[in-house]
Amino acid sequence: MNPPATLPLGFVTNCLGQTTITHAAAVAERLGFDCLEVGASVALDVAAFRAVQRNSPVKLQSLIFSRNYLHPEASLRQAFRAGLRERLALAAELGIGQITMATGVDPRLGLAENILAVLDFWGPIWEAHPDITFAMENCPMTGNFALGPATWRPLLEATAQHPNFGLNFDPSHLIWQMIDPYAPLGEFAPHLKSVHAKDTVVWREVLAEHGILTPYKLAEVTPHGMEETRAPWWGFRLPNEGDLDWARWVGELLHTGYRGVIMIEHEDPRYTATPDLVEAGLRRSLNYLRHLLASQSVQEAPS
Amino acid sequence: MRWKDIPLVFKIFAYAFLIFFTIVTVMPFMYFLSLSVSNYQDTFKIFIFPRDLNFSNYQRAFETVDLGLHFRNSVYITASALFLNLTTGSMAAYAMARFKFPLREPIYNLFLAGLIFSYEALLIPLFLNAKQFDLLNKPYTLPIIYATVGLPLTIFILRAFFESLPTEVMDAAMVDGANAFQTFFRIALPMSRSGLVTVGLFQFVFYWDDFALSFTLISDPELRPLSSGLARLYGEYFIDYPVLAAALVVTVTPVIIVFLLSQKQLVRGITMGAVK
Numbered sequence: 206m207n208p209p210a211t212l213p214l215g216f217v218t219n220c221l222g223q224t225t226i227t228h229a230a231a232v233a234e235r236l237g238f239d240c241l242e243v244g245a246s247v248a249l250d251v252a253a254f255r256a257v258q259r260n261s262p263v264k265l266q267s268l269i270f271s272r273n274y275l276h277p278e279a280s281l282r283q284a285f286r287a288g289l290r291e292r293l294a295l296a297a298e299l300g301i302g303q304i305t306m307a308t309g310v311d312p313r314l315g316l317a318e319n320i321l322a323v324l325d326f327w328g329p330i331w332e333a334h335p336d337i338t339f340a341m342e343n344c345p346m347t348g349n350f351a352l353g354p355a356t357w358r359p360l361l362e363a364t365a366q367h368p369n370f371g372l373n374f375d376p377s378h379l380i381w382q383m384i385d386p387y388a389p390l391g392e393f394a395p396h397l398k399s400v401h402a403k404d405t406v407v408w409r410e411v412l413a414e415h416g417i418l419t420p421y422k423l424a425e426v427t428p429h430g431m432e433e434t435r436a437p438w439w440g441f442r443l444p445n446e447g448d449l450d451w452a453r454w455v456g457e458l459l460h461t462g463y464r465g466v467i468m469i470e471h472e473d474p475r476y477t478a479t480p481d482l483v484e485a486g487l488r489r490s491l492n493y494l495r496h497l498l499a500s501q502s503v504q505e506a507p508s
Numbered sequence: 509m510r511w512k513d514i515p516l517v518f519k520i521f522a523y524a525f526l527i528f529f530t531i532v533t534v535m536p537f538m539y540f541l542s543l544s545v546s547n548y549q550d551t552f553k554i555f556i557f558p559r560d561l562n563f564s565n566y567q568r569a570f571e572t573v574d575l576g577l578h579f580r581n582s583v584y585i586t587a588s589a590l591f592l593n594l595t596t597g598s599m600a601a602y603a604m605a606r607f608k609f610p611l612r613e614p615i616y617n618l619f620l621a622g623l624i625f626s627y628e629a630l631l632i633p634l635f636l637n638a639k640q641f642d643l644l645n646k647p648y649t650l651p652i653i654y655a656t657v658g659l660p661l662t663i664f665i666l667r668a669f670f671e672s673l674p675t676e677v678m679d680a681a682m683v684d685g686a687n688a689f690q691t692f693f694r695i696a697l698p699m700s701r702s703g704l705v706t707v708g709l710f711q712f713v714f715y716w717d718d719f720a721l722s723f724t725l726i727s728d729p730e731l732r733p734l735s736s737g738l739a740r741l742y743g744e745y746f747i748d749y750p751v752l753a754a755a756l757v758v759t760v761t762p763v764i765i766v767f768l769l770s771q772k773q774l775v776r777g778i779t780m781g782a783v784k
Contacts, residue, residue, distance in 0.1 A: 320746060321548050322570075358745035366572060 211498040213466040214491060215240035215266055218247050220471040222291060226253045226265075233263040236488055242305060242399075242468045249291060250393035254299055260325070265427040266466055267303035267340075267399065268292045273348025275309030275322050285309075285348075286326075289375035293330065296337055303399060305373045308360070320363045321349045331367040340373035340431050345382065353384040354392065355493040361396055375401035375470065376449050381439040387457050394461035401470040402494060404447030405439055412438040441472040443490045445497075456499055467494060526684035537760075539723045551749040565754040569741070572751060575758055577730065578737030582759075585722075585733050586715040592655035593711055594704060597662030602692050605670035606678070616667070622660030628720055630657075635724055645728045647700035653721060658711045663708075670696055670704035698721070707767070716763055734759045 215238050218229045219469055223246050230233060241263055256504050270292050272285035277283055291308070308323045321395050331339060341360075351360040355374065366371050376386035388398075419436045445451045469490045471477075474488030542558035543551065544566070550559050564696065565776070569575060603609075604616050617665065627634070635644075645651045673696060681691045716735070723736040738759065741752045767774075 317746065317748070318548055321748065328571075359743070361748040362743045363748070365740075 211501075212464065213239040213264075213266070214469065214494055215466055216469040216471060216487055216490075217242045217244055217265075217269060219244035219269070219296070220477065220487070220505065221480070222246055224248075226250065230257040230261040230265075232264045232487075233278060234261055234482060236484065236491060238263060238487075238491060240264040240466055240468075242267045242269050242271045243301075244265040244286070249295055251298065254295070258299060260450060261484055265299065265301050266468070267305055267338075268296055268301055269305040269342070271305065271307035271342055271344060271347035271349075273307065273309050274326055275310055275311045276348070277313055280405075286313065294336060298447075302336065302337075304341060305340045307344065308341050309348050309349065311406055315358065316350065318358065320360055323360070324363060327364075327370070327388060328367065331364075331370050335369060337369065338398050339370045342373040342375055342380050342401065343372070343472075344375060352382060353379065354389045355452050357389075357393060357396075361393075371398040373399045375403060376454055377403035377405040377441060377447070378503050380405040380448055381407060381436075387454060390454075390457045390461050390463075394463060397461070397463055399464065399465050400458065400463070400467055402467050402490065403470040403472060404442040404444050404449050404451075406442045406447040407439045408437075410423045416504070435436070440474065443471065443473045443476065443486055443493075444469065446473065451493075451497055452501075455494075455501055459492040459501055469494070528688055540753040540756055543750055544757045545754075546750050548748065548750055562750070565750040566758070568748070569751045569755040569758070572748075573737055573740050573755065575734070575755060577736075578732060578734045579758070581731060581737070582716060582733035582735070584647075585654070586712060588648075588651040589654035589715050590708055590711055591657070592651055593658045593662055594708060596655065597707070598666050598697065598704065599692070600659070601663045601666035602670050602696055605667045606696075607688075609671050616663070619660050619663045623664060627657050631720060631724055634721070638725055643725070645726055645731060649725050650722055650733075651735070653725065654711075654715045654718070658714060659719075659751040661710060664705045665707050666700065666703055673699050702773045705770050709770055709774055712766060713763060714743075716759075 218224065218241055221229055221232065226243065226247050229241060229243070229247060243265060254265065257263070266492065270289055272283065273286065274285050274289065275280040276285065292304060295301070307327065308319075310319055311322060314322065317485070327339070341349065342350055343349065343357075351357050355469060359372075372393055375389070379386040379389075397414065415436070415438055417436060441447070449507070469487065471483065471486050473486055476482045476489075530569045538556045539554070542554055542556060545561045546554055546558045546565075547560065547562055553559070562757055600619075603613055621666070636643050638649065639655070643652070678695055679690050683726060685695065716733075719735045719739075722733050723739060726732050726736065729737065729740070734755075738752070738755050741748065
């Protein structure tokens with residue numbers, strides 16, 4: 206049985222690879238998770254989703270589908286948008302309350318034009334689905350231009366009339382971009398819809414030799430099945446196994462009054478080779494965060 | 509000296525001068541009129557004429573802020589402030605122009621002193637007073653305060669008007685049995701119509717355009733008129749200039765229409781006031 210959780214803890218299903226919702230829910234239940242964020246590698250079988258909602262103690266908290274919806278190439282753009290429409294329909298049908306997304310970015314346009322493009326594409330979607338929360342993950346790889354506080358401010362100001370749009374705060378992306386992962390929590394607390402728990406390690410000795418740039422092709426296949434280019438001086442880690450000070454970060458998060466879910470996004474390459482390793486990674490993350498949350502006394506009102 | 513006797517050089521100079529100032533005055537209007545139908549990318553590229561006609565900015569302006577609501581608020585606030593200001597102001601001006609009573613001139617001078625203060629200087633005391641009187645964020649806040657702030661100008665102009673009316677007409681009315689109120693409403697007011705229009709126009713433009721007072725005293729977006737309601741479009745981190753321009757066109761159009769309709773009366777009113 207789940208121990209009484211102070212904040213609901215879930216994980217992003219992408220780390221399981223191609224799978225079914227039934228299997229993902231079974232893993233989550235066995236490991237003691239409260240909820241799931243269902244990614245693109247889960248087959249969209251409505252009947253199976255319904256069965257999980259009916260029978261499993263694991264809540265289907267959100268769907269995640271981060272693609273570049275403003276891609277300059279029309280064919281890709283259309284494909285991404287079609288995928289999004291499928292998930293919108295699914296979320297509406299099953300009453301899933303959140304979609305974690307990327308805004309999309311057109312690299313040919315400036316910041317303000319990108320914001321206007323977001324309003325053009327997303328505005329009608331946000332309005333048509335007032336019951337669904339849309340959380341933009343600050344991930345630089347999936348098609349976002351708002352990667353830190355300086356760009357969140359204009360984006361959130363321009364979208365102020367859409368209260369169901371906000372941020373999915375993932376500290377791991379901020380670390381290797383050299384953006385402060387702690388300070389923005391307070392300022393952006395009213396816009397936080399959910400958070401991802403993932404850590405990043407920076408190998409200072411590699412950085413000292415390589416520098417930040419990688420002008421040659423350096424690709425790695427991520428658990429999403431997507432090819433991403435990464436510099437050799439940083440990597441994703443399980444929570445507390447990278448450079449983020451988790452006690453400080455979770456403390457700040459709770460201090461802002463955040464009482465939403467924490468979604469573990471497991472992309473640590475040391476724990477992805479076999480299904481057992483993936484589960485081991487999830488278990489380590491869950492145990493650590495449970496322990497940390499219990500030590501932080503959530504009940505105290507923020508002063 | 510008649511126009512045809514003026515040397516050609518001076519005529520050319522006069523025309524050049526007038527044309528120059530016409531351009532200087534009209535250009536900003538042209539700029540934001542064409543900006544309101546432009547794409548964002550062209551914001552800083554267009555000069556006077558738009559590169560395309562993109563009317564979606566108007567649609568977006570109506571979606572982003574409730575322009576209809578702010579427009580109704582503006583009409584209500586301006587109309588009721590004008591009514592309050594003109595009724596009280598014209599009666600006060602008439603009394604000070606026609607009747608002799610103790611302390612008439614000191615009272616008049618006290619009102620005139622109000623012309624010296626720019627109301628921006630009174631912003632903070634006004635806010636504190638309004639707070640004490642529980643006048644913040646009420647639908648009647650701005651009408652009352654606008655009418656009051658506008659009183660000195662109304663009394664100043666209308667008193668000069670009433671003094672310029674021939675006394676005989678009003679004496680004749682009195683002889684025919686009209687009391688003071690009847691003389692005022694039936695004789696004096698109709699005769700000074702152009703004066704009322706002039707004052708009304710000055711006040712109308714002030715009420716319609718005022719930003720500082722409405723922004724300071726009204727923080728409830730539901731009660732804000734156009735001027736401060738549009739402030740939402742002027743963000744700290746993001747400004748969609750074409751949409752802002754479209755909203756401004758909607759705001760300014762009534763002022764231009766009112767001016768065009770009352771131009772004749774206005775010119776007459778200003779000149780009559782001038783020679784007294």
